[in-house]
Amino acid sequence: MRTILSLLFGLLCITVTAQDTIPTESEPDTTIRGTIVIRSFQDKVRIVPRGVQLSNPVISYKKTKPLMKTKKRFRIPSFWEKKNEMSLGLSEVAFVNWNAGGDNAITALGRMRFVRNYKFRYVSWKNELEMRFGWNAQEGRKWRKTEDAIRFSSTFGYRRDTLTNWYITVRTNFNTQFADGFKYPDRSTPISRFMAPGYLFLGGGASYISESDNFNLYISPLTHKSTFVLDRELANKGAFGVQKAVLDSEGNVVEPGQRALTEFGFLVTNSWKTPVFKNVNLDHRISFYTDYLQDFGNIDVDWEMRWELIVNEYIKTSIGTHIIYDDDILFDVVQDSDGNIIDPGQPKLQFKQVLTVGAVYIF
Secondary structure, eight states: OHHHHHHHHHHHHHHHHHHHTOOOOOOOOOOOOOOOOOOOOOOOOSSOOTTOOOOOOOOOOTTOOOOOSOOOOOOOOOSEEEEEEEEEEEEEEOOSSOTTOOOOEEEEEEEEEEEEEEEETTEEEEEEEEEEEEEEEETTSOOEEEEEEEEEEEEEEEOSSSSOOEEEEEEEEEEEOSSOBOOTTOOSSOSBBTTBTEEEEEEEEEEEEOTTSOEEEEEEEEEEEEEEOOOHHHHHHTGGGOOOOEEOTTSOEEEOOOSEEEEEEEEEEEEEEEEEETTEEEEEEEEEEEESSSSTTOEEEEEEEEEEEESSSSEEEEEEEEEEEOTTSOBOOEEOTTSOEEEOOBOOOEEEEEEEEEEEEEO
């Protein structure tokens, strides 16, 4: 009996003690402790299945190549297309003790072209400025001009939606030259000068422009054409179709010649750029103009065609032809000893061919 009572008393003490050891609620530990990162390489797998290769990652710079070209920075897309092109073609021939004979000569042809085009949804605006000048120097004579042109064109078009390629268009063209032109070997009397002639076209109509901008057909039933001859001597002679001066019986100028000729007519132009073969491109441009006021149906033609053979990015070869027919430009004018015109001459087909091999830089 005493043993049972002792056992019960022991259990009661253990229960009371266990209840006293229940932990009370305490505040959370807010101590900030740093983070320690321990890096270690994984050991190689000793048993590797067939066809699997595992190794520790190793960083090596042995196969790193230097950056040859500067990485282009990101630019916000623009609807403007900009192109600047400069080219220079040279040809040279020299003789030393050459039995067949010949004269040393050098020929150069420079060309600059600047393009600024804008196209977005309904609006198309194209601007182009082209300048060309060529000269030839031969032993025993002064240099002669072989090429001379300044050409500027601006075309603004608007279309009603983005599905059609037809635009309502307003267009202006301006053409002239840099230096005096002569009928060699005569150098005393220039037959053309800067702004003599100068041509200005301004009109409106419709244009068909392809999505790639390589094909452009312009039809203008309302075109104003102005021919400028600002040189007084050429204007008095009635060059390039302007009204010539009125002379008295002794050849003195009674009324000076006009410096401008105004026409109003119908104009059709077409330009087409297309690759023909690999590294061979064709650039074609033609225009037809007829005047409503004077001799309607008589058509002036201006046709240029250039074949471009690309050797590489900087070396190109071009073969160009240029055909002009204008009834205002007369040839074979016959004058008597007093300067009176016996035969006013007649218009002729003008043809020019140019072959150029040279360096081109586009930026």
